[in-house]
Amino acid sequence: MNPSSLSPVGESVTRIDALEKVTGEAQFADDIQFGPGLLYGRVARSPHPHAQIKGIDVGEALALPGVKAVVTGDDAGGKIGLYLKDRYTFCRDRVRYVGDPVAGVVAASEEIAEQACKLIRVEYEVLEPVLDPLRGAEPDAPVLHPDLGEYEVANFIFPRPGTNISNHFKIRKGDVDAAWPQCDVVVERAFRVPHVQHVPIEPHVAVAQVDRSGQITLWTSSQSPFAQRNLIAESLGISQSQVRVISPYVGGGFGSKAGVSMEALAVVMAQKVPGRPVKMRLTREEEFFCAFVRQGLVAKTQAGATKDGKLLAMKTEYYWDAGAYTEYGVNITRASGYSSTGPYEIPNVWADSYCVYTNHPVGGPMRGFGMPEIHWGIEQIMDLVAEELNMDKVEFRKKNCVREGSIIVTGSKMHPTGLLECIDKAAQAIDWGKDEPASAPHKRRGKGLAIMWKAPAMPPNPGSSAWVRFNEDATLTVGIGGQEIGQGTFTVAAQMAAAVLGVPFEWVRISAPLDTRYSPYEWQTVASRLTWSMGNAIVAAAQDTRRQILELAAEHWGENIDDLDIKDGVVVSYQSEESLPLKDMVVYGLPKPNDQGWRGGPIIGHGKFMPTYVTGLDPETGQGPRSVVHYTTGCQAVDLEVDTETGQITVLRVAAAYDVGKAINPDQVRAQIEGGVVQGLSTALFESIRFGEDGAPQNPSFVDYRIATVVDMPLKIIPLIVEVPQDDGPWGARGVGEHSMVPTAPAIANAVAAALGVRILDMPLTAEKVFLALEEKGERS
Amino acid sequence: MATHQITLTVNGVKEHTQVSSNITLLTLLRERLGLTGTKNGCAAGECGACTVLIDGEPVNACMVLAVETDGAEIVTVEGLARDGELDALQAAFIEHTGVQCGFCTPGVLVSARALLNRSPDPDEDEIKDALRGNLCRCTGYVRIVEAVKAAARGGD
Numbered sequence: 001m002n003p004s005s006l007s008p009v010g011e012s013v014t015r016i017d018a019l020e021k022v023t024g025e026a027q028f029a030d031d032i033q034f035g036p037g038l039l040y041g042r043v044a045r046s047p048h049p050h051a052q053i054k055g056i057d058v059g060e061a062l063a064l065p066g067v068k069a070v071v072t073g074d075d076a077g078g079k080i081g082l083y084l085k086d087r088y089t090f091c092r093d094r095v096r097y098v099g100d101p102v103a104g105v106v107a108a109s110e111e112i113a114e115q116a117c118k119l120i121r122v123e124y125e126v127l128e129p130v131l132d133p134l135r136g137a138e139p140d141a142p143v144l145h146p147d148l149g150e151y152e153v154a155n156f157i158f159p160r161p162g163t164n165i166s167n168h169f170k171i172r173k174g175d176v177d178a179a180w181p182q183c184d185v186v187v188e189r190a191f192r193v194p195h196v197q198h199v200p201i202e203p204h205v206a207v208a209q210v211d212r213s214g215q216i217t218l219w220t221s222s223q224s225p226f227a228q229r230n231l232i233a234e235s236l237g238i239s240q241s242q243v244r245v246i247s248p249y250v251g252g253g254f255g256s257k258a259g260v261s262m263e264a265l266a267v268v269m270a271q272k273v274p275g276r277p278v279k280m281r282l283t284r285e286e287e288f289f290c291a292f293v294r295q296g297l298v299a300k301t302q303a304g305a306t307k308d309g310k311l312l313a314m315k316t317e318y319y320w321d322a323g324a325y326t327e328y329g330v331n332i333t334r335a336s337g338y339s340s341t342g343p344y345e346i347p348n349v350w351a352d353s354y355c356v357y358t359n360h361p362v363g364g365p366m367r368g369f370g371m372p373e374i375h376w377g378i379e380q381i382m383d384l385v386a387e388e389l390n391m392d393k394v395e396f397r398k399k400n401c402v403r404e405g406s407i408i409v410t411g412s413k414m415h416p417t418g419l420l421e422c423i424d425k426a427a428q429a430i431d432w433g434k435d436e437p438a439s440a441p442h443k444r445r446g447k448g449l450a451i452m453w454k455a456p457a458m459p460p461n462p463g464s465s466a467w468v469r470f471n472e473d474a475t476l477t478v479g480i481g482g483q484e485i486g487q488g489t490f491t492v493a494a495q496m497a498a499a500v501l502g503v504p505f506e507w508v509r510i511s512a513p514l515d516t517r518y519s520p521y522e523w524q525t526v527a528s529r530l531t532w533s534m535g536n537a538i539v540a541a542a543q544d545t546r547r548q549i550l551e552l553a554a555e556h557w558g559e560n561i562d563d564l565d566i567k568d569g570v571v572v573s574y575q576s577e578e579s580l581p582l583k584d585m586v587v588y589g590l591p592k593p594n595d596q597g598w599r600g601g602p603i604i605g606h607g608k609f610m611p612t613y614v615t616g617l618d619p620e621t622g623q624g625p626r627s628v629v630h631y632t633t634g635c636q637a638v639d640l641e642v643d644t645e646t647g648q649i650t651v652l653r654v655a656a657a658y659d660v661g662k663a664i665n666p667d668q669v670r671a672q673i674e675g676g677v678v679q680g681l682s683t684a685l686f687e688s689i690r691f692g693e694d695g696a697p698q699n700p701s702f703v704d705y706r707i708a709t710v711v712d713m714p715l716k717i718i719p720l721i722v723e724v725p726q727d728d729g730p731w732g733a734r735g736v737g738e739h740s741m742v743p744t745a746p747a748i749a750n751a752v753a754a755a756l757g758v759r760i761l762d763m764p765l766t767a768e769k770v771f772l773a774l775e776e777k778g779e780r781s
Numbered sequence: 782m783a784t785h786q787i788t789l790t791v792n793g794v795k796e797h798t799q800v801s802s803n804i805t806l807l808t809l810l811r812e813r814l815g816l817t818g819t820k821n822g823c824a825a826g827e828c829g830a831c832t833v834l835i836d837g838e839p840v841n842a843c844m845v846l847a848v849e850t851d852g853a854e855i856v857t858v859e860g861l862a863r864d865g866e867l868d869a870l871q872a873a874f875i876e877h878t879g880v881q882c883g884f885c886t887p888g889v890l891v892s893a894r895a896l897l898n899r900s901p902d903p904d905e906d907e908i909k910d911a912l913r914g915n916l917c918r919c920t921g922y923v924r925i926v927e928a929v930k931a932a933a934r935g936g937d
Binding site for chain 2: 014015017018020021022025026031200201202203249250251252284674677679702703709717
């Protein structure tokens with residue numbers, strides 16, 4: 001398959017998109033020019049977290065000069081949602097969070113549309129809100145979705161009508177009650193993780209145009225053009241063929257641009273002004289609470305081990321603060337349940353994972369899909385158990401972590417994994433076990449680590465497809481439906497195609513922007529699944545292409561196809577030593593001898609991939625033969641200092657080792673690791689969306705919601721690559737885009753605990769919180 | 782809204798244009814002059830994605846009214862490459878993978894250009910200080926800092 005010594009797979013080739021991105025020529029959705037016909041949409045939003053809409057008066061708004069149309073819930077089609085259809089694009093009878101869209105205005109300018117939004121009069125009857133997931137799960141809590149039982153839902157999600165629980169996922173493995181008495185050490189804690197936001201530097205933007213036949217075109221910054229097409233078509237009750245989604249480069253996604261968040265608003269508004277494009281951009285303020293936020297979490301965890309250090313039992317309750325609607329939240333609830341032990345082999349496990357509606361912003365997917373949130377607790381509990389046992393934390397983890405053949409939480413067998421090697425490498429890189437002095441008398445130094453696992457959390461059948469076609473000079477275009485959101489997928493796609501086809505990497509172009517009318521189907525750019533899933537489709541398409549080329553050459557030369565190869569863009573025969581440049585055959589075909597006509601023709605190859613082996617899980621026990629495609633594992637070790645006078649944490653070194661199966665582009669893998677480490681650090685130290693008692697976000701700006709800047713980065717990040725191949729990955733590869741964010745926060749928390757003897761269970765570890773914890777302990781110098 | 786006739790130089794080209802008093806330099810660049818390389822990330826002077834040079838100084842274009850730039854010399858990301866030659870910073874950002882999604886990249890490059898213009902051989906602290914107003918959510922800043930160092934050294 002891959003005979004060329006010139007294969008770019010495994011090489012750190014330069015990013016295919018770097019040149020256009022450094023010159024400013026790379027096009028993002030807001031850069032597309034629509035000419036003077038462009039109109040702008042703005043949205044009037046609920047000021048209440050929970051209220052009944054009694055009436056809407058749009059008369060004054062409509063009368064404002066420059067206003068072209070006003071839309072409300074009555075104009076907005078049916079319900080929309082990925083796994084659970086639980087919301088309308090514009091609210092109908094009820095609002096469920098501060099920011100819920102009530103009406104939309106289309107106008108000649110953003111300013112006019114904004115002004116008109118303020119003229120929309122909405123009469124509300126304010127209802128009691130639910131602002132905490134524990135409260136939401138109580139039997140007497142106000143029910144936010146009284147019609148939950150009637151919502152359309154995927155068959156692996158289990159809502160509880162009459163309550164706020166939109167999914168309840170259970171694990172019942174072994175017998176935890178019988179196991180506790182056998183444990184010499186049992187530790188129990190409750191952890192909290194706040195809502196945070198993805199903060200892509202590019203805010204959400206969508207431009208919709210509806211022609212007079214009802215054909216919808218949507219230009220968006222999207223991780224999921226195909227899912228958007230599908231969900232919007234379903235919501236409007238029209239054919240998918242009536243919706244076309246075009247998506248150029250995405251200026252950062254991290255999950256916030258997956259599925260549908262604000263895009264359908266633009267479509268509904270555009271339907272009122274046929275023929276005119278309508279642009280809808282979220283302001284930075286809206287970005288913090290009107291698209292997706294990461295779900296909050298309250299995790300109650302109990303773990304027990306015998307005195308020789310063997311984990312025997314673990315019991316977990318997750319209360320996910322899913323917000324007003326779930327989109328992906330129900331599946332995050334599921335994924336966190338079936339990953340609830342972390343990467344440990346534990347014979348007795350009990351887990352209840354609840355997705356709880358609250359009157360907070362919509363909980364969406366965010367880099368790690370629940371794993372950073374649950375590992376925050378898991379990896380601190382493991383440290384605490386090791387401390388109680390007086391065992392070294394590396395040794396404890398190595399004794400209990402999953403390895404090939406381990407029976408994991410769902411009862412299935414773990415595939416080959418390099419987790420042990422990751423632990424060793426990361427620990428060694430920060431000189432684990434060696435006490436090192438702090439840089440000043442009022443500072444304390446500590447080291448900590450955390451391990452992780454994460455599987456792509458998807459329906460059982462998410463598909464990928466790809467095609468390959470040539471230009472006259474044998475340069476080629478690889479058609480894919482996966483999106484370039486910064487992770488480097490276009491580069492990796494080109495490397496894979498070039499490697500299989502035996503052509504120089506530089507010859508490959510990617511079919512961009514993505515366009516659901518022309519691009520091959522791809523489920524979504526989420527779950528760190530593209531290198532693996534789309535990669536398999538690209539390999540299949542390139543192999544199909546290669547076969548057609550070699551068959552043509554074999555026929556031309558009267559040779560056996562097995563003797564032929566493609567090297568550096570030239571078909572060669574090891575038998576006859578004949579050679580033929582691709583440019584002489586891939587478009588025009590080849591002449592038969594003696595002017596007897598031609599054979600071949602423009603070559604076009606295609607391929608697909610879909611996992612076929614993912615089985616369901618028993619709804620009562622969460623057990624099943626194979627619930628996921630694979631787990632990527634890793635370990636991060638942190639060396640840091642805390643200033644006891646200010647509570648400020650300075651991260652000195654982070655070593656981060658991941659088993660990626662095969663690094664198709666090692667430099668890109670390292671870049672993903674570095675980026676995830678700093679995003680993880682940022683959530684660990686700084687980030688939380690704070691809500692007032694009125695349910696309104698209090699800090700929706702970069703001044704009040706701080707993310708890591710260049711001065712906050714760790715002084716040293718050491719990315720480490722481990723390669724234990726995945727049996728069904730291209731060249732053995734599996735994904736790594738999300739993973740480096742997962743263990744960063746608990747590794748920092750563990751290092752802080754090592755430095756101070758103070759353990760903080762609620763994220764983030766702000767300087768203020770650390771300072772107060774030190775004061776409480778009476779240990780501040 | 783009152784309008785004003787202004788003359789400014791953008792990437793070496795003189796532009797005479799009529800602007801209303803309320804539009805920002807960012808709007809003028811992106812929506813009137815078609816220079817969409819300069820990005821709008823927050824419209825509040827907090828993220829740095831719209832950084833341009835005004836008379837050599839790095840400024841958030843979202844915080845400047847277009848009318849204030851009458852007579853000024855503006856350099857945007859589109860003006861960094863000269864005569865088909867990439868700026869040393871652009872070449873270094875390609876070589877050192879200083880780019881991921883690319884949305885903050887134009888602003889980062891312009892801020893870094895201002896730094897190298899005033900301090901051709903900056904140390905790491907100077908680089909960080911110059912870039913602290915440019916938010917990036919993808920790279921973790923590691924390779925951005927490396928690329929600026931490399932460009933200062935002469936692009937090795």
